[in-house]
Amino acid sequence: MSNNQPIVIITGANRGIGYETAKQLKERGFRVVLSARNTEEGQSAANQLGVDFLQIDVAEKKSISNAVIDFKKRFSDSLDVLVNNAGIYPDEGESILEIDELHLFTALRTNTLGPIHVTQAFQELLEKSSRGGRVVNLSSKLGQLSNMGDVAPSYSISKTALNAVTRQLSSTLNEKKIAVNSVSPGWVRTDMGGENADLSIEEGADSVVWLADEAPSAMTGKFIRDRKEIEW
Numbered sequence: 001m002s003n004n005q006p007i008v009i010i011t012g013a014n015r016g017i018g019y020e021t022a023k024q025l026k027e028r029g030f031r032v033v034l035s036a037r038n039t040e041e042g043q044s045a046a047n048q049l050g051v052d053f054l055q056i057d058v059a060e061k062k063s064i065s066n067a068v069i070d071f072k073k074r075f076s077d078s079l080d081v082l083v084n085n086a087g088i089y090p091d092e093g094e095s096i097l098e099i100d101e102l103h104l105f106t107a108l109r110t111n112t113l114g115p116i117h118v119t120q121a122f123q124e125l126l127e128k129s130s131r132g133g134r135v136v137n138l139s140s141k142l143g144q145l146s147n148m149g150d151v152a153p154s155y156s157i158s159k160t161a162l163n164a165v166t167r168q169l170s171s172t173l174n175e176k177k178i179a180v181n182s183v184s185p186g187w188v189r190t191d192m193g194g195e196n197a198d199l200s201i202e203e204g205a206d207s208v209v210w211l212a213d214e215a216p217s218a219m220t221g222k223f224i225r226d227r228k229e230i231e232w
């Protein structure tokens with residue numbers, strides 16, 4: 001293994017877009033650390049791809065801090081790319097007028113606070129990346145404020161807030177040469193997207209992989225869809 005091999009952590013990668021991102025980044029020569037909250041499912045997914053596994057429940061701060069210790073011990077003192085992919089869609093057709101507070105809290109906890117806490121925890125390692133650290137936040141068209149309707153309020157609000165997190169982190173981490181961007185993968189045929197979605201999982205992971213690897217390293221604080229900047 002080359003010392004120049006970039007290393008990436010992908011959260012919630014036991015299935016869906018995260019798993020596909022792990023597969024494609026491995027094919028591109030990355031050392032992939034596939035992360036999941038469920039150890040059995042995560043380890044099994046990692047075994048299928050021939051990559052390493054790291055347990056992280058992004059909704060549990062203790063799990064995140066343990067993961068940093070484990071990562072340093074088993075893998076490296078530096079991290080090149082963090083893909084904040086883990087996400088939930090708790091809405092069940094409710095409207096903002098009768099929103100279930102628990103749905104809103106759980107969406108914010110996983111989709112918004114999760115990426116904040118994981119990025120905080122791995123920030124010091126990202127700073128040590130020899131190629132400039134990258135953080136990729138999996139947002140959504142439903143979080144796009146300029147296009148906001150009334151669908152899935154808990155999920156949508158949590159992803160809009162995640163976009164604000166991207167802007168905050170990109171400003172604050174710019175001087176440390178860490179790029180932070182949001183990505184809208186499109187409507188993708190995963191467990192979350194369902195079988196009627198427009199895009200295959202391979203297509204859904206495309207811009208995520210591009211941001212993790214090929215996008216200009218100076219590009220930060222953007223919202224990306226199909227490898228192009230879109231409105232917030």
Ligand SMILES: NC(=O)c1ccc[n+]([C@@H]2O[C@H](COP(=O)([O-])OP(=O)(O)OC[C@H]3O[C@@H](n4cnc5c(N)ncnc54)[C@H](OP(=O)(O)O)[C@@H]3O)[C@@H](O)[C@H]2O)c1
Binds near residue numbers: 041140185
């Ligand atoms: N599919 C789409 O159309 C679409 C569109 C726009 C954005 N996105 C975003 O893309 C990302 C991936 O979505 P997907 O379609 O691949 O969804 P998915 O198939 O439902 O997978 C979601 C993944 O997140 C994990 N996860 C949930 N809560 C977690 C936690 N607390 N800690 C760690 N992992 C956790 C799940 O783990 P378990 O297996 O343990 O539940 C699963 O691995 C999400 O952020 C989603 O919001 C998806």
